[in-house]
Amino acid sequence: MSTQSHSGMVEKRGTSLWLTHALMIAGVLVVFFPIWLAFVASTVTQQEIVQPPMPLLPGGEFINNYTKALTSGVNVPVMTMLINSLIMALGIAIGKIIISLLSAFAIVYFKFPGRTFFFWLIFLTLMLPVEVRIVPTYEVIAGFGLLNSYSGLIFPLIASATATFLFRQFFMTIPDELTEAARLDGARPMRFFIDIVLPMSRTNIAALFVILFIYGWNQYLWPLLITTDPEMNTIVMGIKQMFPSGDDVADWPVIMATSILAMIPPVFVVVSMQKLFIRGLVDSEK
Amino acid sequence: MQKRVTFNGWLLPMLLVLPQLLISAVFFFYPAGQALYQSLFIPDPFGLSSQFVGLGNFEYLLGDKYYRASFFTTALFSTLVTVVSMVPALLLAVLADRLIKGAGTYRTLLIWPYAVAPAVAGVLWLFMFNTRVGVVSWYLGQLGYDWNHVLNDGEAMGLVVVASAWGRISYNFLFFFAALQAVPRSVIEAAAIDGARFWRRFFTIVLPLLSPTTFFLLVVNIVYAFFETFGVIHTITSGGPQQATTILVYKVFSDGFVGQDLGSSAAQSVILLIVVGALTVFQFKFVEKRVHY
DSSP: OOOOOOOOTTSSSSSHHHHHHHHHHHHHHHHHHHHHHHHHHHHSOHHHHSSSOSSSSSSOHHHHHHHHHHHHHHHSSSHHHHHHHHHHHHHHHHHHHHHHHHHHHHHHHBOOTTHHHHHHHHHHHHGGGGGGGHHHHHHHHTHHHHOTTTHHHHHHHOHHHHHHHHEEEEEEEEOOHHHHHHHHTTHHHHHHHIIIIIIHHHHHHOOOHHHHHHHHHTEEEEHHOOOGGGGGOHHHHHHHTTTTTTTOOOOOOHHHHHHHHHHHHHHHHHHHTHHHHHHHHHHHHH | OOSSBBOOOHHHHHHHHHHOOOOOOOIIIIIHHHHHHHHHEETTTTTTTTEOTTTTHHHHHHHHHHHHHHHHHHHHHHHHHHHHHHHHHHHHHHHHHSSSHHHHHHHHHHHHHHOOOHHHHHHHHHHHHHHTOOOHHHHHHHHHHOOOOTTHHHHHHHHHHHHHHHHHHHHHHHOOOOOOOOHHHHHHHHHTTTTTOOHHHHHIIHHHHHHHHHHHHHHHHHHHHHHSSSHHHHHHTTTTTTTOOOOHHHHHHHIIIOOOHHHHHHHHHHHHHHHHHHHHHHHHHEEEEEEOO
């Protein structure tokens, strides 16, 4: 996605150029407004929010609100929820990458009985998002006694085939000469996997990691069902739990501080690894 | 499909596919089979036994006016989400494409909402439109418009649509922008020399060249609206008012977990499964075509 190589003919200059910039800035401001407002709300007092209209510029309660959220929260300290989310997101991303690397390697580099059958079994899992099979999956997890556990949060979400397909696609592009050379040298398959295949897949692994981390971090329905103990809540599902039932007024500054905290890790990952992210996005949708 | 040069042996590859097969079997195939099986039964209220009803759950669902309403709601919702997320994204991408300098900066800023979880996006939009403290609803009130998505069907639908579409604008922008950058400059310049103005060039040359990307995004956004917007609905409206925003995925949840109607919920899962299957096949067919463009 390079932005260069434009020649001058069809680009606008002068007023028209400024108009384009102005429209672009207006667009960015509109798209950004919800985040800005949440940030402002996380830096003012509850009093300023419940008497509308709330201010549109940050106040002086930043440290107060964030300290309160992180250390006490509403049901459980937000720090606890952040750690749970981190474990879940890393577990899903790393777990999915490992099992997919292994099975893609087996499918591409070996002829073994049932290979095609396994391939189609894995392909089938592409078609069914977790939302569709929630009730029976919940029963499986409850049957194993995995409610309110990290394993319960992670395992059902790594049963998917997207990553296997990506790695399979990539392994097919690794030149056969390398395999031949390795075989002539007498290298065992796993040596070849560790010394040649893994290092060559670095970029693909990183790109996929970015996508899967965000996928895991942003899960909502599954943690909502299986974490009944507030100590196990993840931050994305925990925000909704901070709203009082009935007519009580929500603690808006703390809720908004939590919302900001919930978006910092995925936003940081996306923005700091932008190139990998875009690559992962394009790869995983192909 | 496979390499010409392969390794020998069958035990090692079996061991290598085992973790994925095991996880898929336990957390995927077994639950999916359970859903199919349960969809043919009605459990008694105490969960002690269940009665085989064949396709009775499906017949009941298709005759149920709430379920049919949910189908209609889902169709409306996903159409609106797709349009509301694609049109602004295309406009922004066209603008960014006209800039030589600064496009990268705008792109970095516009990516942000993609990283925000749908459930968090729901909370942000709920906050802006909250009937008591919301900034936007307050200013609307000053203009004489009484916003109340808690009671008003249309406003509830509008709010969940905008909150769901918001993060997708980033996603669609990235794809449109990449596609626009790939349009050959020479073609556009030739048209410009022939005297075609910007909008004429856009509609007669650029838009047709974008059609593969546009179709791809249409499918992907519909799938998103169907299956990944649960968080938005749950945080903003919980399916209300009077089920006005109960999309199919939300209904599986509310009938299965809140209403404890397992047979019906399982049957709904099976119907959704068919919908996903159809969409996936459609997407694959289409993606295959896309390669030949």
